[in-house]
Amino acid sequence: MRDDPLSDQRPRPTFQEILASDADSPPLAMFAENAPWLGSGDIDKARYFSRSWHDLEMERLWPRIWQMACREEQIPEIGDSIVYEVGSYSILLVRGVDTQIRAFFNSCLHRGTQLRPGGRGEGEVVSTSMITCPFHGWSWNLDGSLAHIPTRWDFAHVDEANSDLRQVKAQTWGGFVFINMDEAAGPLEDYLGDLVGHFERWPLEDRYIAAHVQKIMPCNWKIAQEAFIEVLHVETTHPQTLPYIGDVNSQYDVFGSHVNRMITPQGVASPLLPSLEEQQIADSFIKELAGSPGPGADENFSLPRMEIAPGETARKSMAALMRGNLTATTGVDHSGLSITETLDTTMYQVFPNLMPCGGGGVPVVFRFRPNGDDPDTSIMDVMLLYAFPQDRARPDPAPMTKLGIEDSWFKAPELGGIAAIFEQDTANMPLVHRGMKAGGRQTLGKPGVTLANYQELRIRHYHMTLDRYLGV
Numbered sequence: 001m002r003d004d005p006l007s008d009q010r011p012r013p014t015f016q017e018i019l020a021s022d023a024d025s026p027p028l029a030m031f032a033e034n035a036p037w038l039g040s041g042d043i044d045k046a047r048y049f050s051r052s053w054h055d056l057e058m059e060r061l062w063p064r065i066w067q068m069a070c071r072e073e074q075i076p077e078i079g080d081s082i083v084y085e086v087g088s089y090s091i092l093l094v095r096g097v098d099t100q101i102r103a104f105f106n107s108c109l110h111r112g113t114q115l116r117p118g119g120r121g122e123g124e125v126v127s128t129s130m131i132t133c134p135f136h137g138w139s140w141n142l143d144g145s146l147a148h149i150p151t152r153w154d155f156a157h158v159d160e161a162n163s164d165l166r167q168v169k170a171q172t173w174g175g176f177v178f179i180n181m182d183e184a185a186g187p188l189e190d191y192l193g194d195l196v197g198h199f200e201r202w203p204l205e206d207r208y209i210a211a212h213v214q215k216i217m218p219c220n221w222k223i224a225q226e227a228f229i230e231v232l233h234v235e236t237t238h239p240q241t242l243p244y245i246g247d248v249n250s251q252y253d254v255f256g257s258h259v260n261r262m263i264t265p266q267g268v269a270s271p272l273l274p275s276l277e278e279q280q281i282a283d284s285f286i287k288e289l290a291g292s293p294g295p296g297a298d299e300n301f302s303l304p305r306m307e308i309a310p311g312e313t314a315r316k317s318m319a320a321l322m323r324g325n326l327t328a329t330t331g332v333d334h335s336g337l338s339i340t341e342t343l344d345t346t347m348y349q350v351f352p353n354l355m356p357c358g359g360g361g362v363p364v365v366f367r368f369r370p371n372g373d374d375p376d377t378s379i380m381d382v383m384l385l386y387a388f389p390q391d392r393a394r395p396d397p398a399p400m401t402k403l404g405i406e407d408s409w410f411k412a413p414e415l416g417g418i419a420a421i422f423e424q425d426t427a428n429m430p431l432v433h434r435g436m437k438a439g440g441r442q443t444l445g446k447p448g449v450t451l452a453n454y455q456e457l458r459i460r461h462y463h464m465t466l467d468r469y470l471g472v
């Protein structure tokens with residue numbers, strides 16, 4: 001085995017070489033590169049399906065990490081509340097009279113009743129002036145302080161000084177509300193590390209939810225997530241995109257323990273194909289993918305034909321077209337975006353499960369988590385976040401479309417062309433999940449999964465962090 005297997009062997013051009021040939025002015029974050037050698041050992045399969053691993057995640061991961069619970073804009077008014085759940089943890093987020101968002105365990109201090117229903121009612125916004133338990137009516141103010149205990153005479157033993165709702169930490173970044181159940185947790189900003197600086201030019205807090213689709217996935221949450229963490233699978237799973245995606249030109253980076261990134265260039269043909277004309281690249285892009293058509297786009301959306309003049313590149317022309325399209329559909333001037341910011345998929349992962357796109361041109365955010373206490377299914381959220389004119393009122397968040405385990409992504413036309421990509425990804429997932437179990441829960445046969453050194457670096461990276469939290 002080579003000492004440094006990550007260098008020198010990658011197909012050319014590298015993403016950084018593509019960036020240099022763009023000859024425009026992307027932000028510094030696009031020039032950052034960090035792909036350390038993290039080893040090449042197999043990863044035990046049992047972590048993807050065993051009950052004991054799931055239980056360990058519930059005990060040591062989810063109660064100890066910062067995780068995205070909702071967007072600030074989902075509870076904009078005083079008294080708005082929303083429930084966030086992961087496994088059996090249930091958190092109630094409430095905007096108080098001081099406009100601060102607070103998070104509480106969603107559990108009554110009397111006999112434990114959920115103060116707001118979770119389950120598939122999770123994510124629905126309820127507005128109220130008090131937090132009142134539906135069982136016997138104990139109630140709290142919006143800041144979690146105790147307001148009223150019915151038949152107070154019978155609870156002489158209850159100490160009012162110790163009867164406020166049990167609060168968990170809540171902080172915001174990029175318009176997302178993160179919670180952390182660990183009282184000893186450090187600040188969110190420390191947890192996010194380099195991410196904060198990278199997104200300075202792409203303020204997600206200035207965007208709104210133009211689409212939100214939530215689907216039950218037929219596999220463990222990590223398997224669902226890992227379909228979106230590498231583009232090694234594009235050649236086999238999404239071959240129709242190869243004429244305009246530089247799949248194997250992608251760059252993979254890690255930044256600290258909690259953040260990693262993948263940049264996939266668009267507007268260049270995959271090196272895996274025979275050489276294509278620039279016009280063929282552009283035609284394929286127009287034909288196959290609505291890309292990021294803009295808010296309100298539906299399945300009927302189509303881009304006009306784009307003529308590539310002699311000496312021009314499809315990449316440059318595609319960026320100009322998409323910039324103009326974004327400006328027209330959002331009402332926000334996108335003309336200052338560089339080519340890479342406009343076209344390329346620059347997807348970050350915030351450990352363990354949030355994937356926001358940087359760059360400004362691609363609006364996608366993913367989140368993955370277990371579906372209740374079932375290690376065999378999971379919940380995937382897809383949000384499309386678009387800019388809106390900052391001198392106008394923020395558009396209302398789009399209502400969430402909830403898809404069941406059997407539902408096709410095509411039932412969510414607000415996703416536009418990416419629904420077809422998700423269909424292809426989702427078709428693999430039960431095969432991966434069941435295939436991992438092919439040797440039974442004892443993982444007979446080959447007990448581990450094998451990862452590519454570079455293109456699956458992010459999978460190894462987040463599993464290393466996972467191992468640290470779990471102490472395994």
Ligand code: FES
Pocket residue numbers: 108109110111112113133134135136137138
């Ligand atoms: S369980 Fe909540 S008031 Fe009784």
Ligand SMILES: [Fe+2]
Pocket residue numbers: 227228233237238421425
């Ligand atoms: Fe995919």
